[in-house]
Amino acid sequence: MKAVVFKNQDKGCEYIEDFELPEGNTDWKEVNLYTAALNKRDDFILKGLYPGIKNDIVLGSDGAGYCDDQKVLINPGLNWGTNEAFQSEDFYILGMPGHGTFSEKIRVPSSNIRSIPPHLSMEEAAALPLAGLTAYRAVFTKGDLQAGQQVLITGGGGGVALNCIQFSLAAEAEVFCTTGSTEKAEKLEAMGVRQVVNYKKENWGKMLKSEAGLFDLIVDGAGGEGLARLIGLLKPGGKLVIYGGTTGKSNNISPQLIFWRQLHIMGTSMGSIGDFQNMLHFVKAHQIKPIVDSVFDLKDFHKAFERIRSGDHFGKIVLRVRG
Amino acid sequence: MKAVVFKNQDKGCEYIEDFELPEGNTDWKEVNLYTAALNKRDDFILKGLYPGIKNDIVLGSDGAGYCDDQKVLINPGLNWGTNEAFQSEDFYILGMPGHGTFSEKIRVPSSNIRSIPPHLSMEEAAALPLAGLTAYRAVFTKGDLQAGQQVLITGGGGGVALNCIQFSLAAEAEVFCTTGSTEKAEKLEAMGVRQVVNYKKENWGKMLKSEAGLFDLIVDGAGGEGLARLIGLLKPGGKLVIYGGTTGKSNNISPQLIFWRQLHIMGTSMGSIGDFQNMLHFVKAHQIKPIVDSVFDLKDFHKAFERIRSGDHFGKIVLRVRG
Helix, strand or coil, X not given: CCEEEEEECCCEEEEECCCCCCCCCCCEEEEEEEEEEXXXXXXXXXXXCCCXXXXXXXXXXXXXXXXXXXXXXXXXXXXXXXXXXXXXXXCEEECEEECCCCECEXXXXXXXXXXXXXXXXXXXXXXXXXXXXXXXXXHHHHXXXXXXXXXXXXXCCCHHHHHHHHHHHHCCCEEEEEECCHHHHHHHHHHCCCEEEECXXXXXXXXHHHHHCCEEEEEECCCCCHHHHHHHCEEEEEEEEECCCCCCCECCECHHHHHHCCCEXXXXXXXXXXXXXXXXXXXXXXXXXXXEEEEEEHHHHHHHHHHHHHCXXXXXXXXXXXX | CCEEEEEECCCEEEEECCCCCCCCCCCEEEEEEEEEECCHHHHHHHCCCXXXXXXXXXXXXXXXXXXXXXXXXXXXXECCCCCCCCCCCCCEEECEEECCCCECEEEEEHHHEEECCCCCCHHHHHHCHHHHHHHHHHHHHHCCCCCCCEEEECCCCCHHHHHHHHHHHHCCCEEEEEECCHHHHHHXXXXXXXXXXXXXXXXXXXXXXXXXXXXXXXXXXXXXCHHHHHHHCEEEEEEEEECCCCCCCECCECHHHHHHCCCEEEECCCCCHXXXXXXXXXXXXXXXXXXXXXXXXXXXXXXXXXXXXXXXXCCEEEEECCC
């Protein structure tokens, strides 16, 4: 079958026409994939910036297709375990170290296979799982966002951030956003974001404060030097949910602000089977369509990687696996 | 009446024989104080390191005495408000900006006055309120400590830390501790702390890790450069509760650790009326006696301040207000 396979750190990944998927676990089910989607982790793997990298693995965490004549999408997290608070030691994500979705077939536990909400196309379905799951857990399971609250989502062009924005708007929160691009700012405002500020401007924090005051919830995937300023933008009792740290470690963090304002800073990553189920219900109930930036054929995977590296994308980058 | 009054930032505080307590709010009740206790905030006020300092205010947040022939102690937090998650904007602590407990009388709202658990002396009763309230909210309301869990309490000689240790031991947790003094380490081990490490040794983190592994809960009042290492000592799903930041801002904080381990970092300060009530029930149920380091007469208040500045104290420093 056709697949995009991570060969090794030197060669990177290759498009292979006749990759043979190992038999794997006999009580798993086979899904005929039609679409897949990229995540930053795929690129981190190519750059050697991901833990536990193995050679000769089909890349890709997000996928949609058919299983038993049903349109299905796949929860990319395996072996979460029984504790809602955190994943077990055996937890892993499809596409490293287990075979992923950039191929015509995949085998996964049946509990990872879910029907596609009927309002979604195959492209939109593949764009949803990883980012939607991460966003749902960040905004609701951890952030407990309520209607009317003020929420700030940083880096509003990425897949997780866009899902956070869509979910927060659907929950009738007042949504604010940071981005590095004027073009993206216009798109975000058109979606219903109340204020978008450019984080490349020195005074982005002040601009937010003068329009919004302080925030009930901030969802951040960047970390780094921005984190101290984000903490200063939280209301008493406010929550900062961290799902990523693309700009590295954070300095100048004030314990005084944290204790006197009774702040909660919470880490989140992926989500439980319950989170995934709740996310799908929410997407269906609110008829939310994940934003697809672009679609490439599987064999043109390198163009998809170029696009994700450019940082110019707005929404998910999808691969057409067959058809 | 006799009182220790903060005059102003130049003069510091003075012992006054004939201080006249203003009438104040008519629906407040008068307490005849017998004992009071020092907190670090009293010394911070003298050093000008506290927000909202006013002149000619009786110092002191902790006190015990008689009201309507009942032995009572006082909840030092006023106007918490209706939200359990955080204090209202009108919240303040006795002893700045309102008159405090270093005097023969005080007037406070009746809801701040509680019966002394019968197993406590007047000295122990004065040693309990501020530190006990802070510790209870840190360990239980925020930290949700369960029997059998591993908890690390930093700086195990201070009032809040000692109450955290006593409460955690009573809750049948496995308690670990850091301290800067060999003498204090011996006392902490005698209390039932499983391991005490000296934070002045470079490898304190490794020493804890080799004995305890990782922690379910860490309670910290120091902040500063130690915080990054504390975060690294948390189990997946672990909690860090911060009630102070005596060593300043924190650097080198890893977002990756926070999100991948699904950590919760929570600030806490003082506590609600409900927290205070729950703390008193817990202290009574477990017959906990706060540790009193030393007792001074009110007029010898400067000796009490010398003692708290020395850092040599183990437990609370109490003032005998009358008798």
